[in-house]
Amino acid sequence: MRGPPVLRLDGLTKAYGATMALNDITLSIPDNAYVALLGSSGSGKTVLLRTIAGFETVDRGEIFLNGAPLHGVPAHRRNIGVVFQNFALFPHLNVFDNVAFGLRHGAGRHIESKAIEANVRAMIDLVGLGGLERRSVTQISGGQRQRVALARTLVTEPQLVLLDEPLGALDANLRTRMCGELRRIRERLGVTFLHVTGSENEALAMGDEVIVLDEGHIAQVGLPDRVYTRPRDARVARFLNCYNLIEGRVAAGGFEAEGCLFPCASAASNDAPIYAIRQDLISVQATGEAAPGDPLLRAIFVASEYSGPAVTSFFKLPSGAVVTVEDHLSHRDPQTFEPGRSYGLTWKVDDALLLSRRAGASS
Structure with a gap:
């Protein structure tokens, strides 16, 4: 106590x-x-x-x-x-x-x-x-x-x-x-x-x-x-500098963004217009396939940066927004990607968060 x-x-x-x-x-x-x-x-x-x-x-x-x-x-x-x-x-x-x-x-x-x-x-x-x-x-x-x-x-x-x-x-x-x-x-x-x-x-x-x-x-x-x-809102997630924040809207069956309908693990409310997924929880698929029920987002590879313990890769979405993917070298060998090529980004549906832009005061 x-x-x-x-x-x-x-x-x-x-x-x-x-x-x-x-x-x-x-x-x-x-x-x-x-x-x-x-x-x-x-x-x-x-x-x-x-x-x-x-x-x-x-x-x-x-x-x-x-x-x-x-x-x-x-x-x-x-x-x-x-x-x-x-x-x-x-x-x-x-x-x-x-x-x-x-x-x-x-x-x-x-x-x-x-x-x-x-x-x-x-x-x-x-x-x-x-x-x-x-x-x-x-x-x-x-x-x-x-x-x-x-x-x-x-x-x-x-x-x-x-x-x-x-x-x-x-x-x-x-x-x-x-x-x-x-x-x-x-x-x-x-x-x-x-x-x-x-x-x-x-x-x-x-x-x-x-x-x-x-x-x-x-x-x-x-x-x-x-x-x-579990950042409380999108602003906190942005401070943490490890989340991709995707703008969209709540739709029947999930969250609609970037021309895709992302399934959600729980019911989405209309005050949660931001879809958040951590950079290290995204997998990149050359074939553009995802496990049944998991989200899939197509994006163009731009570049990678090596930082010692991790490799950070950047992918451009159809809207022009950039998704960041982090590969920790202790987990697996880093993938190599071809600039300008389209890849499938996927993650477990339970790993995604639906966040409001800003929550009320917390204590």
Whole structure:
């Protein structure tokens, strides 16, 4: 059973002129969890993070931390840690002094110096930087600088840690390694992380729970596999960047699109004008045949892209829309296709989703 939330947002609303940055955000963040907040540029995710941290005020609504309202509480008294994308380290201080800064000048200014030194060394060891205490932060790698920024935040023992696109400044290989490190550190400390990102892969990999933010609204909240396999509407599916979304209309016996009638596993409603099929669930048939009862769509092969673990192929439909097919090399050898040739695209009827363009608010 889930315990009381560490953070509760009740009706947060924030506008900049005619632009609604946050629109009635109501949300609970569980204690001792890694929560990913996913949103595209302009979705309001940075405004929401800054509002929780106390750097921005809202027009309406309330924020509660462990049940206590934060209205009027300044940022430095909220006991919320923030790790910025650019790390915001002090270049004139070494690793030890950067980590110690918050204890010496903020939350721990009444702690004895010996206790501060012990706490800082323990935190530096926890994030894997033992032996680099006297190294300048200008002389360490990007991943090490991120660990310094994280240690500086965690050493003050915040009740909640906000991570503002913390992997955005790192290269791809380092991002992968740091995903595991962040989860390990969080689990050791038992503090909740709210990880803000524009990367669907990062959100799904990191979050015990994923929150999808869309134009200031909460579009979906759920477990990563649920969000991935059952996006709530077409906009969420588009954020995930792994679905083909085909426009059409509900018709007798299924869904009509691209001159075809696709059978549906369940009755389609008129508020579901988008047919969605994941890129990795499509099979390509040179003969243009499908198993009985499965959908079949003819398309012209355009090109393929090799990305290491997968090959992505693009097919043009009669309308000019493009369908993307992803072949994971761990599953089978990649197929080869002839440019300009027509192929049959098919999938299991149960794998398709019928989605509305945009569902109502979710919490």
